[in-house]
Amino acid sequence: QSIFSSSRAMVSKSTNEELKQGIAVRFHGEEGMGQGVVREWFDVLSNEIINADYDLFTQSADGTTFQPNSNSSVNPDHLNYFRFEGQTLWLALYHRQLVNIYFTRSFYKRILGIPVNYQDVSSIDPEYTKNLQWILDNDISDLGLDLTCSVETDVFGAMEEVPLKPGGTSFIVTQDNKAEYVQLVTELRMTRAIQPQINLFDEYELELLLSEMPEIYWFSFGLMWIVLQWFWKVVESLTQEDPLLLLQFVTGRVPHGGFAFLNGGSGLQKFTIASVPYTSNLLPTSSTCINMMKLPEYPSQEVLRDRLLVAMHCGSYGYNMA
Secondary structure, eight states, X not given: OOHHHHHHHHHHTXXXXXXXXXXXXXXXXXXXXXXXXXXXXXXXHHHHHTOGGGTOXXXXXXXXXXXXXXXXXXXXXXXXXXXXXXHHHHHHHHTTOOOSOOBOHHHHHHHHTOOOOGGGGGGTOHHHHHHHHHHHHSOOTTSOOOXXXXXXXXXXXXXXXXXXXXXXXXXXXXXXXXXXXXXXXXXXXXXXXXXXXXXXXXXXXXXXXXXXXOOOOGGGSOOOSHHHHHHHHHHHTSOSHHHHHHHHHHHSSOOTTGGGGOEETTEEOOOEEEEEOOOTTOOOEEEGGGTXXXXXXXXXXXHHHHHHHHHHHHHTTSOOOO
């Protein structure tokens, strides 16, 4: 049974009050439990939610953001799946966890009641956005475009003409009403086509920062001995992506609200670094349940950097649960 199916079964049969009390997760065949495992569960479940096999979400042209699939009804149970995904996002917010899904801006706009505009289409179809921009920028009076207030849409391989408003198939687009046409096309592409799926998210108070990359403030810990000084110098030299891998290695994920809300097995737990004796080829390890990194007393900054990068890139998805 997949983590998606088993998690959906457990969440669906639980009341909101039960879910508010806390989450305990144990992966099949593993003994580990605690906040580190909960964070890993949210991370793995996030990847399952956007798994293309479920046909629930489509990836945008930018390759990083997602929005509901307008053809998700190919799965007869798709609306129940979306309801579960809404519950998952609510759980993440309530328990100050991050989910590894980045939605399109238009998806957030719809949930927050903010009107979409044609530029939002660029996230899923940049070329189509250029066409809409061209219509707005040019006089279409004498071009013979024969546009009506309708569009052809691919529905499971068959092309269907969809009116953008009542009587749209016979409503001619002109220079005077082209702005209305562009707005109606935008609303169809970005909201109307996925309205049933989006409606299932509305009851949950989603926020724009569900998955936003956290700001990293390295100076707040004040540890001064030499290995720690080397450590912070290495951290300061990392690219923006590498600090995120480091945080995932040590804590699983930085929770909603940043370092101030790091949780351990017994509540709030600060990010800490503990020294361990150095032996040849020893890598840093982590205890994600208490947000602790165990850092060997390396003989030089260069060795520390090399070992830290190996641990981050090889261990960021397989935590040492010491």
